[in-house]
Amino acid sequence: MFRTHTCGELRMADVNTEVTLAGWVQRIRDLGAMTFIDLRDRYGITQLVVDEETNELVTTKLTELGREFVIQAKGTVRERSSKNSNIETGEIEIALSEIQILNPAELPPFTIQDNTDGGDDLRMKYRYLDLRRNTVRENLILRAKMAHAVRSYLNDKKFIETETPVLIKSTPEGARDFIVPSRMNEGEFYALPQSPQVFKQLLMIAGFDRYYQIVKCFRDEDLRADRQPEFTQIDCEMAFVEQKDVLETFEGLTKFLFKETLNLEIKEFPWMPYSEAMEKYGSDKPDIRFEMLINDISETVKGKGFGVFDSAEFIGAICAPNCATYSRKQLDQLTNWVKRPQIGAKGLVYVKCNDDGSFKSSVDKFYSQDDLKQWADAVGAKPHDLILVMSGDRDKTLSALGELRLEMGTQLELRDKNIFKPLWVVDFPLLEWNEETQRFHAMHHPFTAPKPEDVHLLDTDPGKVRANAYDLVINGVEIGGGSVRIYNSELQATMFDKLGFTTEEAQTQFGFLMNAFKYGAPPHAGIAFGFDRLVSMFAGLDSIRDVIAFPKNNSGRDVMIDSPSPVAQEQLDELSLKLNIKEKE
Ligand code: ASP
Numbered sequence: 001m002f003r004t005h006t007c008g009e010l011r012m013a014d015v016n017t018e019v020t021l022a023g024w025v026q027r028i029r030d031l032g033a034m035t036f037i038d039l040r041d042r043y044g045i046t047q048l049v050v051d052e053e054t055n056e057l058v059t060t061k062l063t064e065l066g067r068e069f070v071i072q073a074k075g076t077v078r079e080r081s082s083k084n085s086n087i088e089t090g091e092i093e094i095a096l097s098e099i100q101i102l103n104p105a106e107l108p109p110f111t112i113q114d115n116t117d118g119g120d121d122l123r124m125k126y127r128y129l130d131l132r133r134n135t136v137r138e139n140l141i142l143r144a145k146m147a148h149a150v151r152s153y154l155n156d157k158k159f160i161e162t163e164t165p166v167l168i169k170s171t172p173e174g175a176r177d178f179i180v181p182s183r184m185n186e187g188e189f190y191a192l193p194q195s196p197q198v199f200k201q202l203l204m205i206a207g208f209d210r211y212y213q214i215v216k217c218f219r220d221e222d223l224r225a226d227r228q229p230e231f232t233q234i235d236c237e238m239a240f241v242e243q244k245d246v247l248e249t250f251e252g253l254t255k256f257l258f259k260e261t262l263n264l265e266i267k268e269f270p271w272m273p274y275s276e277a278m279e280k281y282g283s284d285k286p287d288i289r290f291e292m293l294i295n296d297i298s299e300t301v302k303g304k305g306f307g308v309f310d311s312a313e314f315i316g317a318i319c320a321p322n323c324a325t326y327s328r329k330q331l332d333q334l335t336n337w338v339k340r341p342q343i344g345a346k347g348l349v350y351v352k353c354n355d356d357g358s359f360k361s362s363v364d365k366f367y368s369q370d371d372l373k374q375w376a377d378a379v380g381a382k383p384h385d386l387i388l389v390m391s392g393d394r395d396k397t398l399s400a401l402g403e404l405r406l407e408m409g410t411q412l413e414l415r416d417k418n419i420f421k422p423l424w425v426v427d428f429p430l431l432e433w434n435e436e437t438q439r440f441h442a443m444h445h446p447f448t449a450p451k452p453e454d455v456h457l458l459d460t461d462p463g464k465v466r467a468n469a470y471d472l473v474i475n476g477v478e479i480g481g482g483s484v485r486i487y488n489s490e491l492q493a494t495m496f497d498k499l500g501f502t503t504e505e506a507q508t509q510f511g512f513l514m515n516a517f518k519y520g521a522p523p524h525a526g527i528a529f530g531f532d533r534l535v536s537m538f539a540g541l542d543s544i545r546d547v548i549a550f551p552k553n554n555s556g557r558d559v560m561i562d563s564p565s566p567v568a569q570e571q572l573d574e575l576s577l578k579l580n581i582k583e584k585e
């Protein structure tokens with residue numbers, strides 16, 4: 001037997017037992033008469049002791065040992081004289097009688113400890129060593145636990161776990177596809193799925209009734225902290241349901257996950273229309289852990305001779321509680337913050353609500369104390385508060401105010417990672433006008449159904465049509481989204497037409513789906529959660545990379561296996577591909 005116990009298992013009750021352990025050498029402390037070795041495996045750390053009585057063979061082996069060597073150690077469990085309450089095996093140690101080096105190790109490029117000295121790049125290059133660290137491994141154990149809970153909840157609810165293909169067909173579904181050349185079909189390509197969307201709809205036509213899959217999806221987009229070229233979704237679809245049924249089922253799943261993994265009871269999730277989220281939070285993923293809502297003060301502030309406001313389409317304000325004491329420097333910093341290209345505001349107007357009921361603003365030249373009192377009333381500001389105002393194009397200003405609101409929430413420590421406030425954002429617009437392409441794009445995807453009461457607007461005012469589309473948002477992060485689907489081939493054809501597809505294009509790309517709709521398609525709806533995001537949120541982390549065993553870096557590279565990489569000319573020839581890369585200067 002390789003080992004009788006793991007390194008996290010032995011306790012006082014095991015004293016005097018003969019044991020065999022195996023693991024990695026974490027640390028060796030040579031105190032002359034005694035040597036201590038911390039032996040580590042996934043389950044914990046156990047202290048091994050070699051003292052003078054131990055046979056010579058062991059003592060000689062010791063001189064060869066180094067950090068991260070893999071060893072097998074035999075000995076007797078005994079009570080420690082100085083106990084360590086920080087680790088679970090801290091009351092005992094093993095008096096060694098035999099030691100065997102199973103595999104020596106080179107000195108690791110960084111320390112394998114909770115707080116390592118390794119930088120990001122180094123840790124990614126040696127990810128297998130990084131994964132030996134408790135903090136990193138624990139994130140992946142949480143992930144496994146959550147995946148297990150998802151399966152158990154959905155299996156209980158009679159969902160059928162079904163795999164869908166990874167080599168599919170390139171279709172325009174928002175992001176750019178990763179494409180894979182086909183050797184057997186010269187000049188033709190597969191695409192990796194951005195999501196199993198059409199397959200899960202076909203499964204509903206097939207009568208599966210309830211489908212789910214924890215599935216890899218691929219999108220060739222520029223990367224950010226919460227994006228990876230390949231990521232995992234909890235993907236689901238249900239037949240004979242309405243929006244309410246989907247939201248109930250997946251609210252149930254979310255609550256189940258909170259309970260199972262964090263032991264948290266979460267109250268019923270509020271529903272917020274998209275329009276309200278945009279108006280009050282300046283975002284379609286509002287962080288509702290704190291208030292500080294956006295107020296439209298356009299009517300209150302116009303007509304006093306301040307040109308910037310008088311000519312603006314929209315003027316909005318937030319009220320930062322207890323911030324009237326902000327210094328000149330702090331206010332300048334905020335102004336510079338909103339002027340950064342990421343936010344793109346032209347400036348920031350402030351009003352300090354003094355304790356004595358008077359006001360001090362950056363636009364005192366144009367506004368009297370009475371005027372400013374009206375502003376304060378409009379935003380519900382009290383003495384000691386700070387009003388922050390921005391103006392300009394309505395949508396841009398709302399979104400800039402939304403960003404400023406989040407920044408103030410962070411500065412005022414109102415965004416506690418241990419508090420979770422989920423909500424459903426509902427009634428998304430069906431279509432979104434794209435300035436660049438000068439046409440409408442599907443806000444969610446082309447298979448989303450318009451709200452029946454808005455269908456008549458499709459011809460006259462397409463931008464006004466709302467969809468039964470919904471997002472689950474937790475703490476300002478979009479965790480998932482879905483919609484009620486079109487299940488009628490004519491309506492699907494109209495939708496493609498509105499999206500600027502010619503009949504032929506729609507036919508070549510999605511003919512199979514419109515055709516399938518003719519063979520008895522049930523009403524259906526579905527949703528997908530971003531699993532990596534959900535896990536990273538549960539783990540209290542900002543980046544999804546920390547919950548992925550082997551993630552890619554910001555340039556989409558796996559620096560450990562060094563991918564992507566060039567391929568041999570023969571491979572290209574077999575695929576009939578010719579590279580056309582301009583020589584670098
Ligand atoms: N396929 C969609 C997505 O990936 C989710 C859904 O509509 O079910 O966002």
